[in-house]
Amino acid sequence: MTLLELNIGQRATITDVLGTGPVRQRLLDMGLLPASEIIMERIAPTGAPVWIRLEAMQLALRRNEATSIMVEPLASSTEVQA
């Protein structure tokens, strides 16, 4: 599944980063690499971008970027946010 499909508060491991060119390179430069662990923090009120957490970083990604990141949710990881 893609990062965009994660529920708010869900943790996941990145399995692959699709796409080509500058967009993919930027994702890789930020450390969005296979085996990295991320948390879906929130989605903007208008439905995009999404806000994720990666290590000490917090990042906003547009739908396009979010759908090119394939993830594997970590079991029983949903921490419900207030």
Next chain:
Amino acid sequence: MSSAAQQEPAPLQVALAGNPNAGKTSIFNQLTGANQQVANYPGITVEKRWGNFQLGETQVALLDLPGTYSLTPFSPEERVARNALLEDNLDVVVVVVDSTQLYRSLVLLAQMMQCGVKVVLAMNMADEAQKAGQKISLQALEKHLGCPVVETVGSKGQGIDNLSQAIAKAAASNNHPILNLDQGLGAAIDRIGSLLPEEMAKSPAKDWLATRVLVGDTNIEERLKEKNGSPTLFEQAKQARQALEEERGKDIDLTLSSAYFKFAGDVLAKNLEQKPRADARAFSDNIDRILVHKFLGLPIFAAMMYGIFYLTFTLGEAPMNWIDTGFSALGTWITGLWPTGSESALQSLLVDGIIGGVGGVVIFLPNILLLFLGLAFLEDSGYMARAAFLMDRVMHRFGLHGKSFVPMMTGFGCSIPGIMATRTLENERDRLTTMLVLPLMSCGARLTVWMLLIPAFFAPAWRAPMLGFIYAAGILLAMILARLLRVSLLAGAEAPFVMELPPYRMPVGKQIFKKISERAWIYLRKAGTVILSISILLWFMTAYPKKEFYEVDHKVAQGQLSLSAEEIAGQRAYEGLRYSIAGRIGQAMEPVIKPMGFDWKLGTAMIGAFAAKEVFVAQVGIVYAMSDVDEENSDLRSQLARDYSPLVALSLMLFLLISTPCMATIALTARESGSWKWAMLQLGGLTGIAYLISVVVYNVGKLFV
């Protein structure tokens, strides 16, 4: 450059590199103080900041490279940084990193090491990292990396002396830290390195160049072809790439990025004595729970924007009146230097041309300062990134960026600060698009025109809807044009949107002051140069050639008319303007502007509107032979209503809304975009579209009226 070097010892060439938001600029300011300059790199929107400082006996020339996450050449910022590293013969590069983001930041250091430059690592925001409980041994880190490491707090000026000493130490040493990537990758890089053309193989950046050849970087391949690289090189690189990809089951970009992050991970694993606490950002995260809340986020943002604009225009009003009074007093004083009856051209030039023209621009300075205070606060606190997060989806639909929202809103006050506020946009295409369509936001100066025209032509019930319509038309057209620009002139692959959301920080007064004063200075300098020259030109066009005899004098002398002195003066001004270059241009333009329903009077007034939109009101006053006109003048309104239909008024308002942004806007677009090409496109494109729309509206409208 080289000729200066013969007289005195060449200054040490030092550059600051680092990720965006790492606090590079504050370090730069601490090192150079006031000895610095800012300009754009030629032809692009990337800002170039350089300066110098004294290091013992040595003079240091410091260059602030644009903030980048890596040296891959995809964005203009990255290309600038990379070209500087490969071509500028830098003695030392200071890599400034955010100490709370070491893992990601060390990747750029790894790439710098491959470039073979002498590196100093400045661990900035060290106070925040300490507060979060992070502990790292600087000595161990220095040993591990093979370069000097210092802790700094740029915003407070801490660690700056240590940094200077580290720069001196690095410059004096012969150590180039070497980056060792994993075996397979390292071997492939070495093999390609040995095949590089001689000039490149000798370059300190050999490893970096070989790495880029290995990944198939087209930019480097072009360089190689210029240097007559061996034709087998690309073939060999391709084979090595394919072998690695097959062996590891993943593409080379992924392999390389993973290798850089593995380096970063190893550095931290070996030298981090204590990790930062997991809840180090709790305070900031709690604020975000409210400020970007699902339901509260947008209303809070709207309230904040409203607050900033409200303060800008209410607090700005008093100082604007002072400036206005000051310039009027100056004008009156200069007028008084000539005894009545002996008024000269010089007097008119000084009072009407220079003071009028420049004063009309300087008067917006208080607004600009206040607005920039608000914007600097939003930026430095970290809220701007949240605002972009909230607005991005809407703006992106129209080919803009979430961060375009604030400059566009600012444009309702004045296009000048709006265009300057586009500096918060990092991406060149986003920035150009925003800049080019921004003048369509109906600015404060145009409001004076609407205030004159709308009550003159429309019944009270229709006035508010009409004003709303004009603003809406501007917004709609801006959105459409932005969209069109993104599929035509500014087309191209979408820039990546991976926006960092830094924790909230207390803005530092000194830095805010610096930001505001820098922008205010750019604005004033513009007023003093381009705007001054155009003011003089426009003054000349409306004042010359002078009429020697006025018909009104003749008629009064013959007793055909009996007029008050004021009416005579008004008639003279009318005849004078008609006779002037501007008047003649207006008359000559008549066939061209006729399809929009305009006559020469409106044409002449529009020439003035190019200087500043509100001048239109004064010029219309002159062509209607009224002295002392403002937008409240009801006589002028009834005269206009007599001469033109509401349809012409609509056509006129649309034309003034869309066409010819004022000269200050054009001049600033040229500066901020880095090229007159964009400014001329803005001028020509908007005027062309305005013409088309007005012609269509007028002619279609005629069928119904």
